[in-house]
Amino acid sequence: xxxxxxxxxxxxxxxxxxxxxxxxxxxxxxxxxxxxxxxxxxxxxxxxxxxxxxxxxxxxxxxxxxxxxxxxxxxxxxxxxxxxxxxxxxxxxxxxxxxxxxxxxxxxxxxxxxxxxxxxxxxxxxxxxxxxxxxxxxxxxxxxxxxxxxxxxxxxxxxxxxxxxxxxxxxxxxxxxxxxxxxxxxxxxxxxxxxxxxxxxxxxxxxxxxxxxxxxxxxxxxxxxxxxxxxxxxxxxxxxxxxxxxxxxxxxxxxxxxxxxxxxxxxxxxxxxxxxxxxxxxxxxxxxx
Amino acid sequence: xxxxxxxxxxxxxxxxxxxxxxxxxxxxxxxxxxxxxxxxxxxxxxxxxxxxxxxxxxxxxxxxxxxxxxxxxxxxxxxxxxxxxxxxxxxxxxxxxxxxxxxxxxxxxxxxxxxxxxxxxxxxxxxxxxxxxxxxxxxxxxxxxxxxxxxxxxxxxxxxxxxxxxxxxxxxxxxxxxxxxxxxxxxxxxxxxxxxxxxxxxxxxxxxxxxxxxxxxxxxxxxxxxxxxxxxxxxxxxxxxxxxxxxxxxxxxxxxxxxxxxxxxxxxxxxxxxxxxxxxxxxxxxxxx
Numbered sequence: 066x067x068x069x070x071x072x073x074x075x076x077x078x079x080x081x082x083x084x085x086x087x088x089x090x091x092x093x094x095x096x097x098x099x100x101x102x103x104x105x106x107x108x109x110x111x112x113x114x115x116x117x118x119x120x121x122x123x124x125x126x127x128x129x130x131x132x133x134x135x136x137x138x139x140x141x142x143x144x145x146x147x148x149x150x151x152x153x154x155x156x157x158x159x160x161x162x163x164x165x166x167x168x169x170x171x172x173x174x175x176x177x178x179x180x181x182x183x184x185x186x187x188x189x190x191x192x193x194x195x196x197x198x199x200x201x202x203x204x205x206x207x208x209x210x211x212x213x214x215x216x217x218x219x220x221x222x223x224x225x226x227x228x229x230x231x232x233x234x235x236x237x238x239x240x241x242x243x244x245x246x247x248x249x250x251x252x253x254x255x256x257x258x259x260x261x262x263x264x265x266x267x268x269x270x271x272x273x274x275x276x277x278x279x280x281x282x283x284x285x286x287x288x289x290x291x292x293x294x295x296x297x298x299x300x301x302x303x304x305x306x307x308x309x310x311x312x313x314x315x316x317x318x319x320x321x322x323x324x325x326x327x328x329x330x331x332x333x334x335x336x337x338x339x340x341x342x343x344x345x346x347x348x349x350x351x352x353x354x
Numbered sequence: 355x356x357x358x359x360x361x362x363x364x365x366x367x368x369x370x371x372x373x374x375x376x377x378x379x380x381x382x383x384x385x386x387x388x389x390x391x392x393x394x395x396x397x398x399x400x401x402x403x404x405x406x407x408x409x410x411x412x413x414x415x416x417x418x419x420x421x422x423x424x425x426x427x428x429x430x431x432x433x434x435x436x437x438x439x440x441x442x443x444x445x446x447x448x449x450x451x452x453x454x455x456x457x458x459x460x461x462x463x464x465x466x467x468x469x470x471x472x473x474x475x476x477x478x479x480x481x482x483x484x485x486x487x488x489x490x491x492x493x494x495x496x497x498x499x500x501x502x503x504x505x506x507x508x509x510x511x512x513x514x515x516x517x518x519x520x521x522x523x524x525x526x527x528x529x530x531x532x533x534x535x536x537x538x539x540x541x542x543x544x545x546x547x548x549x550x551x552x553x554x555x556x557x558x559x560x561x562x563x564x565x566x567x568x569x570x571x572x573x574x575x576x577x578x579x580x581x582x583x584x585x586x587x588x589x590x591x592x593x594x595x596x597x598x599x600x601x602x603x604x605x606x607x608x609x610x611x612x613x614x615x616x617x618x619x620x621x622x623x624x625x626x627x628x629x630x631x632x633x634x635x636x637x638x639x640x641x642x643x
Contacts, residue, residue, distance in 0.1 A: 115517060220509065221558055227512045227522050228404060229555045266518045269510060 080126040080137075081259045085118065085145060090160070090167045096145030096264065097138035097164070101130030106197050108133045108174045108352065109165060111181030113203070114219060114279060115272045117144030118264035122338040123255055128345030129176070133352060138164055140184075142271045144264040150271035154180070154207075154282045158187035162195065174352055176200040179215075179308055179334065180275060183207070183282050190292040199297045200348055202337040203305055205312025206288055206319065213283025215307055216276035238335025240304050245331055248339040290319040298351040300326035300344060302336025324351060369415040369426075370548045374407065374434060379449070379456045385434030385553065386427035386453070390419030395486050397422045397463045397641065398454060400470025402492070403508060403568060404561045406433030407553035411627040412544055417634030418465070422641060427453055429473075431560045433553040439560035443469070443496075443571045447476035451484065463641055465489040468504075468597055468623065469564060472496070472571050479581040488586045489637055491626040492594055494601025495577055495608065502572025504596055505565035527624025529593050534620055537628040579608040587640040589615035589633060591625025613640060 083098040098118055099107075108129060112120055118137050129135050141160045142150030151157050161184055165173055174197050177185030182204025189196045205212050219237065226233030232253055239249035297320045301313035310328055317325035326347050329336040337344040372387040387407055388396075397418055401409055407426050418424050430449045431439030440446050450473055454462055463486050466474030471493025478485045494501050508526065515522030521542055528538035586609045590602035599617055606614035615636050618625040626633040 220513065223516045224509065224512050224561065225558050227515060228558065228561065230521075232519075233516055269514050269517065272513065272517065 078127075078130070080121065080123040080130070080135075082261075085262055085264065087145065088164070088167045090141075090163045093141060093148040094146065095138055095141070095160075095164045095167070097136055097168075099134060099136045100126070101134045102132070103134055105133060106172055106174055106352075107168075107170055108135050108176055109161070110135065110137045111161065111175060111177040111184045112137070112140075113179035113181055114215065114275050115267050116178075116181075117267050119256060119259060122252060122341055123258055124341040125338060125345060128341060129348060132349055133174070136168070139264065140164075142274070143267050150274040152274040152277040152281075154183045154278050155187055157184045157278065158191065162188055162192055165195065171195065172197050174198045174200070176202070176348070177204060178337070179203045180279055183279070186288070186290075186293060189295050189297075190288070193294055196295055198352060199293070199295050200300070200351065201297060201313075201316060202300045202344075203302070203308055203313075203334045204316070205308045206290055206316055207282050207285040208287040209283065209308070209312040209315060211283070211309045212312065213280050215279050215283065218307055219276070234335075237307055238333060238338065240302070240331050240333050242331055245333065245339075248332075249335075252335065252338050290316070291321055293320055294322065296322045296324065296351070296354075298324050298326065298348060300337050300347070301328055302332030302334065302339065303328040303330050304332065305334045305336065307334040367416075367419070369410065369412040369419070369424075371550075374551055374553065376434065377453070377456045379430075379452045382430060382437040383435065384427055384430070384449075384453045384456070386425055386457075388423060388425045389415070390423045391421070392423055394422060395461055395463050395641075396457075396459055397424050397465055398450070399424065399426045400450065400464060400466035400473045401426070401429075402468035402470055403504065403564050404556050405470075406556050408545060408548060411541060411630055412547055413630040414627060414634060417630060418637060421638055422463070425457070428553065429453075431563070432556050439563040441563040441566040441570075443472045443567050444476055446473045446567065447480065451477055451481055454484065460484065461486050463487045463489070465491070465637070466493060467626070468492045469568055472568070475577070475579075475582060478584050478586075479577070482583055485584055487641060488582070488584050489589070489640065490586060490602075490605060491589045491633075492591070492597055492602075492623045493605070494597045495579055495605055496571050496574040497576040498572065498597070498601040498604060500572070500598045501601065502569050504568050504572065507596055508565070523624075526596055527622060527627065529591070529620050529622050531620055534622070534628075537621075538624075541624065541627050579605070580610055582609055583611065585611045585613065585640070585643075587613050587615065587637060589626050589636070590617055591621030591623065591628065592617040592619050593621065594623045594625065596623040 087094040139146035141148040175185040182201040235249040239245040376383040428435035430437040464474040471490040524538040528534040
């Protein structure tokens, strides 16, 4: 790996300490954080269902930020961002585009995880000039196998988590094996590294809007992925039970310019968090190729 | 208060250390715990939705056990009890009756909390000779106002709890005031006092069966409460949002031999846990009157 193109200031070097800023998008304040070098094409991250700024694995963000300007943000109505959350993936995509333009960017790379990956696909297809490259993890195409079940599975995992006094993220993102559980606990600890100025929790109303959007995306007619002309890196765990792993294979097969990271063994929906070192290295290679 | 009628052995003096036993009910093992003096009419406790043996406030159980043989048990399919959980309140009531008879009792008192209170009402009406007195807390009659919404509210509280990293029991059982939150945290600590041989967590399948039963109970035609001839003590918090407090008033008004504990101020569905000292004193007085 080559050295960073310029040296970030300390406050731009670690997601744990990255300040939360906001930018007005058509009169609504969108919360965001950025870190990494200021030059080059920025990489905009799109988070999963119910996630706020603090749901990004700091190892993944910090790793990507060694060589790219990385931007995380809360979509409309999520965490510290104002307004009400759209109940369609398309609505979220349009908001994300307006946010990106509000920051003054005319070209970005996108990294979408799970629901964020649905949003990234819409943006890439609709904004061919705005989007240079795309990374998709733990996600699938519109109408993809089992995607309409994601909300139900998430609710079940949440109830089961409450009954067993376990964070539902363990069963959602990790396998139920010794190494999966160990990786899950390490991930949860990483999410707690930031202690100051954490993002606001997402509201139940916003989660329900997102669930509606995901269900619709899952029941939609299969989208024409040949409309996505950008290079796309696709990754996931081998055992994703939320957005079944075969959707990842399907994306790689149907996207015209795709590159598939071999599915991570003994890993699930959070495969790129569990294998953050390998994933960051591959993502950096892809973005720079 | 008079002294216990006989002196319980140490293992019978504290719910925290009460061994978990089991008794075969038509070939299915039911898990239970008992403590308190062995003579007198036993008091059988009927727990709330998703609760297992460890969801009883040890202060309430220990308080009642100073003068009564107290028995907690897991209904069919719940925690350490075998079989599959019925999806009707009537089915749970029939199982509870079989459990009580399997222990060899021909007369008991009942204390039902929330869903357990629905079950207690059915048993009291159907088994006038088996049941001597009944205590009902945080509960309501069949067809009672808002009861069919309990499952939805419980799921929402669980999701909101997961999003805010808070035990959903706080918002389900306590008010969102300084004293309510303090009482809630103290209650959660009491539930953790038992460290050895805790009950198995209830399965999601069993919770779903119970939710179906509660919804049915809430949508049922109002039951004829004049069929309950036993003396009934009715208690709740003033601000119960799960089984709205007006159901408690309604029970007291419609039950032929009722006694209403003045609704506990700044208290919700877990009002009898929050006010365990007062509640235990009143319950003991009622059982002995």
